[in-house]
Amino acid sequence: MQATSSLDAHPTLVTPRSYRHIDVRPLTGVLGAHILGVDLREPLGDEVWTEIRQAFADHQVIMFPEQRLSHEQHLSFARGFGRVIRLPQLHSVEDHPDVQIIRRLASDTGRVIGENWHADSSYQDEPPLAVVMRAVDVPPYGGDTGFLSMYAAYEALSPAFKALIAPLNVVHSATRIFGSAYLAQARRYNASGARTDLDVEMGDREVVHPLVCTHEVSGRPFLYLNKTYSQRIEGLTNEESNPILHFLHEHCARFDFTCRARWHNDQILVWDNRCTMHRAIPDYTGQDRYMTRVTIAGGRPAR
Numbered sequence: 050m051q052a053t054s055s056l057d058a059h060p061t062l063v064t065p066r067s068y069r070h071i072d073v074r075p076l077t078g079v080l081g082a083h084i085l086g087v088d089l090r091e092p093l094g095d096e097v098w099t100e101i102r103q104a105f106a107d108h109q110v111i112m113f114p115e116q117r118l119s120h121e122q123h124l125s126f127a128r129g130f131g132r133v134i135r136l137p138q139l140h141s142v143e144d145h146p147d148v149q150i151i152r153r154l155a156s157d158t159g160r161v162i163g164e165n166w167h168a169d170s171s172y173q174d175e176p177p178l179a180v181v182m183r184a185v186d187v188p189p190y191g192g193d194t195g196f197l198s199m200y201a202a203y204e205a206l207s208p209a210f211k212a213l214i215a216p217l218n219v220v221h222s223a224t225r226i227f228g229s230a231y232l233a234q235a236r237r238y239n240a241s242g243a244r245t246d247l248d249v250e251m252g253d254r255e256v257v258h259p260l261v262c263t264h265e266v267s268g269r270p271f272l273y274l275n276k277t278y279s280q281r282i283e284g285l286t287n288e289e290s291n292p293i294l295h296f297l298h299e300h301c302a303r304f305d306f307t308c309r310a311r312w313h314n315d316q317i318l319v320w321d322n323r324c325t326m327h328r329a330i331p332d333y334t335g336q337d338r339y340m341t342r343v344t345i346a347g348g349r350p351a352r
Contacts, residue, residue, distance in 0.1 A: 060201030060306065063107050070097045073104045080198040080325065081308035082108035089116045089126045089317060098129055105130075105179075106266050109325050110196045112310060113317040118183060120145045120341070123317070127181035127343035130319065134177065134346045136170055138227055138247060142341060151182070151340040153333075161331035166197065166302055167277035169322050169344070172223040174256055177322045178347030184340050187312045191333030194310045199271040199324045201306040202297075203261065214293070215352075217260040218283040219274050226277065228252025257283050262350040264324050271324040272301060273350050301326065312340075323347060 062078040072085040082104060087097060105111050118126070120142055127133060135141065139149040153161065170176050203211070224230040227247040260282070262273045276298055282290040309330075310318055320327060322345075 058205040058207070060198065060204040066103065066107065068100050068104070070094075071100050071104065073108075075108065076110075076112075076310075077308045079201050079306060079308070080109040080196060081112075081310065082110070083112050083114060085114070087113065089113055089118060090122050093129065101129075105319060105321065109198055109200075109321045110308065110310065111319050114313060115315055116317045117315045118317065120148045123181070123183050123341060124148055124343055126317070127345065130179050130181065130345045132346040134344050136177075136344055137251070138223075139342075148341050148343055151342055153338045155335050155337050161329050163277075163327070163329040164331060165276040166195075166298070166326040166328045167275040168273070168326050170223075171258065171273070171275060171278040172221045172254070172256060175349050176347050177344045179322055179345040180320055181343045181345065182318045182320075182340055183342070184312045184314055184316045184318075186337060186339040187314060188333045188336040188338055191330070191336065192312060192338050193330045193332075194312070194318075195307055195328045195330060196310060196320060197301060197307040197326050199273065199301065199326060200264075200269050202301040202303070203270050203272045205300070205303070205306075211261070214260050218257045219260050220255050220257055220280045220283050221278040222255045222280055223252040223278060224280070226252060255280065258350045259352045261352065262323070263352055265348070267324075269324070272297065273323075274298070274301075275326055323350065
């Protein structure tokens with residue numbers, strides 16, 4: 050029987066695989082997995098890398114527990130996923146400019162960066178491919194990160210709606226993060242979490258990406274929009290654009306498209322920044338949280 054509601058449609062579940070060199074333990078049937086049996090402090094052989102990249106393609110979010118890495122080892126592992134870049138809004142570790150800081154102090158009272166579902170830096174012409182995050186010193190509880198699969202969000206749409214949105218493009222900018230829209234609001238990010246000296250004109254610069262993209266590795270279609278950077282649908286008025294974007298934002302956030310990553314010290318997490326969104330869960334007020342990240346360069350999203 051044809052689905053009468055998007056809630057009646059469910060995404061394809063990840064098909065289990067056999068691995069020789071790593072132990073892959075799925076977190077949910079849609080996305081997320083723990084990977085055991087590998088020491089990231091040591092150089093990894095080609096066969097191990099092949100399996101890690103396969104698990105990454107399948108699960109979109111992969112976690113490596115109990116990996117006590119130095120900044121150099123963190124960076125070396127991250128380079129296995131591609132060329133490293135830096136994000137302009139983040140501070141870097143001293144003497145390690147490619148290792149950037151995600152930090153909130155117990156005394157911070159401002160906004161937590163990343164409270165909304167988003168993909169990092171979709172305002173760029175070529176947004177990041179992936180992020181390799183390391184938990185350095187995190188609270189004993191709280192501060193989890195939520196992830197959702199934009200493959201799953203696309204799959205659960207009706208065929209007619211998929212046809213409707215297939216040719217559409219979305220206008221992205223960082224105006225709400227460090228542009229004029231950010232300056233116009235009363236709330237501010239805490240100073241320890243992000244730079245506050247960025248060029249407003251750069252924040253207001255707009256770039257256009259397809260609403261439905263194709264992943265260059267898996268070949269699967271996924272939705273590409275988010276509340277943080279997506280401004281409107283290209284060519285439509287705000288009155289025409291807003292209902293479509295509002296529906297898709299609410300649809301993408303369905304609980305059965307998500308997983309939740311609980312952080313522990315020395316955990317490494319890699320997420321695919323193309324076909325997932327993520328959000329910070331700010332339930333650790335009064336506690337320090339210190340993480341480092343390495344960002345991997347990506348290409349321009351395409352149909």
